Amino acid sequence: MPWKKKYHKPDVLDAAMRAFWEHGYQGTSMANLVEATGLNRGSLYAAFKDKRSLYIGALEHYDTVYRVAFLNQLRELADPKAAIMAAFVAVETGNDGLPGGCLVVNSTLEVAPHDPEIAELVEASMGQVETFFLECLHRAEAQGSLAPGLRVTDTAKVLMGMMVGLLVITRASPHSPAVAPILQQVREILA
Amino acid sequence: MPWKKKYHKPDVLDAAMRAFWEHGYQGTSMANLVEATGLNRGSLYAAFKDKRSLYIGALEHYDTVYRVAFLNQLRELADPKAAIMAAFVAVETGNDGLPGGCLVVNSTLEVAPHDPEIAELVEASMGQVETFFLECLHRAEAQGSLAPGLRVTDTAKVLMGMMVGLLVITRASPHSPAVAPILQQVREILA
DNA sequence: TATAAGTTAGAACGATTGGTCAAATGACAA
C-alpha cells in the first residue's frame, strides 16, 4: 500500500490557526496558508477541502488543543476561585508566540454573523467557558467561600462578558491600563 | 462655472458605514460600496480616494454622528448613574436599521491590529467613552451617590471593558441571556 | 516489479479584487 503522510495534521492546523488568528479569515489567503503550513496548494486542498473547511478545522483545533486543555488544567486547581482568576490572568499574560486575544472571539465578530455553522461552533465554545465558570462557582459555593446571595448562573454570564471584553482589549493593546482594574473587579465579584 | 455635486457626502459615508459595519472591512468590496452608496466607482474614488480612506471616513462618521452625539445626549441627564445605565441599555436595545454591536469594536479586532493609524482612531474613540464614564462617576461621587471607597478611574475602565464585552455578545446574538445579568452587574457596581 | 496512495510543483481557471481613465454629461458664465 501507499505511504504515510509526511505531514502531521495537527501541526498543519496549528499553523493555519495562527495565520487565521493573526490576520482573520478574509485577511488570510490560500497563498498565505500555503506558506504558513509549509505544504502546497494541492495537499492543502486534498487534506481539507476548502478554505472554509480549513478554517473550521483550525477553529476546532484551537478549541480542543488550547481552550479545552487549558480549562481542564485549571479544573485541577483545588481552589475554584483561584481557577477563575487564573483564567483571567492567563489572558493578561498571553501565550508567547501566539497572537493576542482569542480566535473564537475574533471569529464571533468577523465570520459568525455570516455563517450559521461557524456561529454554532463559536457559541458552543463560549458556552463551555461559561460552564467552566459555573462549575467553579458551584464548587466555591459548596465550600462556602462565596458571598452569600450571589447568583451563580448570572455571575457566570457576567464573568464570560468580562472575559470577552478583556480579550478584545488585550488584542488591541496587550498592556492596556484597563487590564489590572478588570482583574481586580473580577476578584471583588468573587470575594 | 461648473456644477454642484449631486450627492451629499454624509449620506454616502453613512451608507458606507453601514456596509462596513455589517460585513467588515475586507468583507466589503468596492462593488458593494458602489451599490450601497448609490454613486459609482469613479465618483467614489474622486470623493474619497481609497477604499481605506473611505473606511476611515466611515469610521469618523460613525464616531461623530453616532457615538459623540449619543454621549452628549446622555450627558444632559441629571442623574449621572442613570446616564451610564442608559449607555448600556442602549446596547441592549440596539438602533433599529443598524447592525448590532459597534463598528469601532469590530474595527478593533479586524483592522486596528494591522493599521496603526486606524488603531489610533479606535483607541481615541474608546478613550472618549471611558472619559464619559469617568465624568459620570465624578459627578456621582460629588453628589455622594456612589459607594464610598469606589475608585472612579479604575471603575471607568471596568465599565469600558464590560461595555466592549456586551457589544461583542450582542453582535453575535442580540437577545443573549447574558445581557440582563451584565446590566445587573453594572447596576450593582454603581449602587 | 507493478501498483497504489500520497506529495510536490506549478500552470491555469474564471471570478473578483482595488483602482484608473477617457469620454459623456450638466450647470453655469459669457
Added chain:
DNA sequence: TTGTCATTTGACCAATCGTTCTAACTTATA
C-alpha cells in the same frame, strides 16, 4: 448659444482571489 470644467459614467486594467488540474515524483505494499 457657446465655452468651460467639475462631475458622472462605465468600460477597462493588472493583480489577486479560491480552486482545479496535470504531470512528475516518492514510498510502501502486493
